[in-house]
Amino acid sequence: EPEVTQTPSHQVTQMGQEVILRCVPISNHLYFYWYRQILGQKVEFLVSFYNNEISEKSEIFDDQFSVERPDGSNFTLKIRSTKLEDSAMYFCASTYNYEQYFGPGTRLTVT
Amino acid sequence: QQQVKQSPQSLIVQKGGIPIINCAYENTAFDYFPWYQQFPGKGPALLIAIRPDVSEKKEGRFTISFNKSAKQFSLHIMDSQPGDSATYFCAARKTGGGNKLTFGTGTQLKVEL
Numbered sequence: 001e002p003e004v005t006q007t008p009s010h011q012v013t014q015m016g017q018e019v020i021l022r023c024v025p026i027s028n029h030l031y032f033y034w035y036r037q038i039l040g041q042k043v044e045f046l047v048s049f050y051n052n053e054i055s056e057k058s059e060i061f062d063d064q065f066s067v068e069r070p071d072g073s074n075f076t077l078k079i080r081s082t083k084l085e086d087s088a089m090y091f092c093a094s095t096y097n098y099e100q101y102f103g104p105g106t107r108l109t110v111t
Numbered sequence: 112q113q114q115v116k117q118s119p120q121s122l123i124v125q126k127g128g129i130p131i132i133n134c135a136y137e138n139t140a141f142d143y144f145p146w147y148q149q150f151p152g153k154g155p156a157l158l159i160a161i162r163p164d165v166s167e168k169k170e171g172r173f174t175i176s177f178n179k180s181a182k183q184f185s186l187h188i189m190d191s192q193p194g195d196s197a198t199y200f201c202a203a204r205k206t207g208g209g210n211k212l213t214f215g216t217g218t219q220l221k222v223e224l
Binding site for chain 2: 004031033035042044045047048049050054056057091093095098099100101102103104105
């Protein structure tokens with residue numbers, strides 16, 4: 001069964017450093033998303049991406065964040081200058097129409 | 112208006128019991144309501160979903176009941192098993208824009224033997 005994959009599973013970085021989180025969405029899906037989940041809290045929407053552009057973004061997704069689909073399979077989230085409060089699980093998701101399928105997540109720890 | 116309110120925060124049932132988790136929403140532009148199951152350290156897994164043109168949907172031991180006029184929906188787990196112990200999130204999707212999901216706050220379910 002096709003699934004969303006994410007790398008790395010865990011990323012530790014120092015405050016102020018840039019990180020890139022990588023995702024491979026399900027191959028025939030058209031919409032791609034990043035969500036984040038701070039430990040013990042609900043899943044929060046960050047950004048959606050369709051037809052090679054951002055279709056919607058949340059207030060969390062400020063100028064420090066960017067997304068890219070550099071080729072036909074990968075979808076990346078870049079955080080330019082990480083803050084302590086960026087520590088969270090980051091989930092990539094994709095959908096063809098309605099059902100959104102989530103990847104296993106990347107645990108980002110900012111020290 | 113974008114919130115989805117979920118209750119209870121946590122729930123303990125005996126094996127074979129029927130836990131019920133409730134969600135309520137305000138935004139009538141929501142048009143798709145999925146439930147996700149999440150185990151510790153894992154991503155949310157789509158369990159079952161409903162659209163507002165039906166009042167109930169059943170898949171295996173999982174049933175969604177939907178009350179459009181009350182703007183509420185709930186998840187019932189029949190014959191619950193210890194392996195069902197997980198966190199359950201309801202969500203809602205607003206059509207248009209990025210089709211993002213808005214999640215409830217989650218319910219930690221524990222099924223005891």
